[in-house]
Amino acid sequence: MTITTINYKLLPFCLCKSDPSIDTTTMSNVATKVAVVGGGISGAVCASTLAKNGISVTLFESARGPGGRMSQRREISEDGKELLFDHGAPFFSASNSDVLRLVHEWESKGLVEEWKENCGSFDCISKKFLDIEQEAPNKKYVGIPGMNSICKALCNETGVESKFGVSIGRLECLDDEKWSLTGLDGQNLGRFSGVVVSDKGIASPRFTDVTGRPPPLDLSLTPELALKLQDIPVSPCFALMLAFSEPLSSISVKGFSFKNSEILSWSHCDSSKPGRSTASERWVLHSTANYARGIIAQTGLQKPSSATLTKVAEELFQEFQSIGLNIPRPFFMKAHRWLGKCFPNCEHSEGAEMSLG
Template sequence: MIAPAEERGLRIAVIGAGLSGLAAARMLADQRHRVSLFEKSRGCGGRAATRRATQPSGETLHFDHGAQYFTARDPRFQRCVQTWAERGLVAPWDGRIGAFDGDGFTPAGQETTRWVGEPGMSALGRALAEGLDVRLETRVRPPRWCRGRWQLSDEAGQELGRFERVVVSAPAPQSAELLMDAPRLAAQAACVDYTPCWTLMLGFAAPVPLAFDGVFVNQGPLRWIARDSSKPGRSVPAGNSPGDAVGGSSVGPAAEQAAGSTGRGDCWVLHAEPGWTRKHLNDAREEVEAAMLAAFAALVEMAGGALPAITWRQSHSWLYSLVETPLEEGCLWDPALGIGACGDWCNGARVEDAWLSGEALAGRILAAMASG
């Protein structure tokens, strides 16, 4: 699109600042609509998220604890990614990828181009939200249809405004709740299932002796492991820390001394297998971390090495990690009510699917306006 389709801009609310919500918001704002983006967390990007941690040496490590990377297969999304690359928002990850089948390691997927945000996956969400009216840490109640408009309020009951169109961009179970005044759409969202995922982030005093930077694990409690410090722009030397590291657990004075002597650490992200996560979803965090760490140590031992001293550790549980049963609808839209939903759960299970779903819903809104 090269020009606005309409002279009069609508007031449009987008609930959720994941990549699908950002895609819809950007397209609608580019068409001069008055878009307000509401996000319950502290940042934009959803599962394209990054944690930062400071090593005892002062080095800053970046952990992509949600989406590890993304691919671009659809020509429309390829054009987006190329634009992001030219802006310095993303870069190819040339890490060595392998697979573990229980007996040994083999190379895997070398022909695939894997893209990552730079210097972290969350950088993409922050950049795409620039210039938009974004209200973070705002949890929205289900929108209510009132006198031809959608009334929004936060969980405290404070009014957020009345809108002519609403875009819901949240995991399917949450979208089903937000769509209660659009029962047909709510019923479709309620049919979608997710797998949960325990994630463990680890900082080490020295590089982990493993020949691969990412491994698909096909046995045991782990599903995926990745050396995030091998991704472009991830490791910041001591003295150049941006100063916004998040808290984690430091592991003893000996580990701190080792980290200070090497000057360069290593950071890894471990994702647990979905079935194992379901079984242990409510276990004590310390027990989960110990089991995942033991499985990782066993993998490194299989490769003939041992884990270096751990200098930083933190876990995170993703309740809505991977979509099991995507609708393959592209997006959901009710033209009579002027409300719709988008997300990877509408279109597939990849970052690409989330972005294309958001663009699809924005296109439905624009097309409905053009047809009167």
């Protein structure tokens, strides 16, 4: 069994019977049937690229639909209003020429559009906005009509069979160097000549903490991969979704990071993005990783209770109000936990040139 990393932007790692110099342009000569685990941006781009190179691809995603950290959340307020939030990655930018070609292709299909609003930072000590960008070095792009539009389109391309609501329980390399995948429910998911995984949780002790079962991939059989996985950073985050009846006129920018806050790291006005409803003003706040780690240390990695999420929502909103910008009470407020995130200002994977905002 040989383990190799595909030399393509946005892809974390690949398991296949292949030469270490393999890349996506030659993989079709080696593996004709590949499983992609994870329907976020990495998995979706990978599945699409492999399919375009003539490879039969089956994508497995544990959630009900694609998107991962580029998901869009649908909520209903008490008075029956539909509210949509990009509660993961607020936007993305790109500078690498290969990735920019992808972005321009998505743009031509109406899947993405530039978000032209100014962003900056806010110092919680001086109570002032700083570093407001009049013209960012790289364009900020958003999915249309939601951040998940890109993943939806890629997962439905010709040559990609997508299976949602399917969690991987076991990943095993057989004697014929094929990979056997088994669902968390024990279902046989098939044999594949290559597997691409977009979440290090497939071989992390965190999988056991959440499910009570051993990780799908036994790292004792793949020491080389174990070393690679150690270098992939994972940080937790809580997101707070807010909806206001009136615009927050006291805030001069539509997205900003927080300086000198132990609780908040980022906020953005989701309803200011192109293709979004402006019936209400919707904001999304992200906590700091340290704040999220503190909550998780108290409550564990299991799905957080409604009481925990309510407590988190109040603490994040109180910090938002405390910055002194006369922020009213929203008519909708709900928190969500991300166990691992690649934003803000974090490369999606080593060597990637697509940054999730």
